[in-house]
Amino acid sequence: MYARERQQLIVERARQEGRVDVTGLAGELQVTPETIRRDLTVLEEHGLLHRVHGGAIPVERWSFDPQLSARENVMVAEKTRIARAALGELPAEGAILIESGTTCARFAELLPADRPLTVITDSLSIAVSLAARPNLSVLTPGGRVRVTTNGGVGSWAAQRWREVFADVAFLGTDGVSLHRGLTTPDQNSAEIKTLMLRGARRRVLLADHSKIGPVSLHRYGELSEIDVLVTDTGLDQGIAEDIEAIGPQVVRA
Numbered sequence: 001m002y003a004r005e006r007q008q009l010i011v012e013r014a015r016q017e018g019r020v021d022v023t024g025l026a027g028e029l030q031v032t033p034e035t036i037r038r039d040l041t042v043l044e045e046h047g048l049l050h051r052v053h054g055g056a057i058p059v060e061r062w063s064f065d066p067q068l069s070a071r072e073n074v075m076v077a078e079k080t081r082i083a084r085a086a087l088g089e090l091p092a093e094g095a096i097l098i099e100s101g102t103t104c105a106r107f108a109e110l111l112p113a114d115r116p117l118t119v120i121t122d123s124l125s126i127a128v129s130l131a132a133r134p135n136l137s138v139l140t141p142g143g144r145v146r147v148t149t150n151g152g153v154g155s156w157a158a159q160r161w162r163e164v165f166a167d168v169a170f171l172g173t174d175g176v177s178l179h180r181g182l183t184t185p186d187q188n189s190a191e192i193k194t195l196m197l198r199g200a201r202r203r204v205l206l207a208d209h210s211k212i213g214p215v216s217l218h219r220y221g222e223l224s225e226i227d228v229l230v231t232d233t234g235l236d237q238g239i240a241e242d243i244e245a246i247g248p249q250v251v252r253a
């Protein structure tokens with residue numbers, strides 16, 4: 001069986017059964033587990049599957065908008081490493097944007113106490129967590145609050161984001177694709193994400209390796225618009241090099 005035939009079979013099986021596992025596929029197809037892992041990496045890169053521990057699920061199952069609480073306990077160690085690595089992109093002073101999301105929230109928790117910064121965020125929970133910090137001036141544009149992210153969306157929020165231009169934006173995402181760019185399931189969020197992406201001189205994307213490959217419904221930006229992608233060591237080195245060829249520097253924490 002050729003690699004392309006094997007990969008097509010893997011996608012079909014994942015869609016039929018809801019998920020596939022490396023060990024079972026290796027035994028059934030009489031190849032090594034490493035061969036199956038490479039197949040899953042290729043299929044994730046093309047936005048067909050999403051890698052999970054021990055296997056993969058069809059991207060259709062992943063391209064929804066889970067509750068914030070459901071995401072807080074996923075990839076915890078990876079998100080912490082990403083957040084710490086992203087601190088290296090902080091300016092000595094000035095204004096930064098921090099987008100809603102669990103990895104960005106972890107980044108906000110780690111902000112140092114010795115830098116005078118203006119923090120602009122769409123996240124009510126991040127704003128509240130930082131409000132008492134004496135070295136920070138915290139602003140939020142408001143808007144209609146989405147339950148799944150605690151972020152503000154809608155025309156009220158969009159109008160204010162159009163007036164913002166910061167030194168560095170620290171951003172999250174639902175999907176990063178070599179071919180489809182940056183995507184998210186929600187149209188309202190896509191509008192705000194676009195404005196935040198373009199509202200800073202330098203753009204830093206915080207995304208664990210599970211976000212690299214999946215494609216959601218709405219594209220809000222191009223990968224080439226990102227200056228730095230901070231991810232974890234779970235991202236394949238070959239894919240990291242492909243991303244860098246498009247433009248962003250890739251930091252694997």
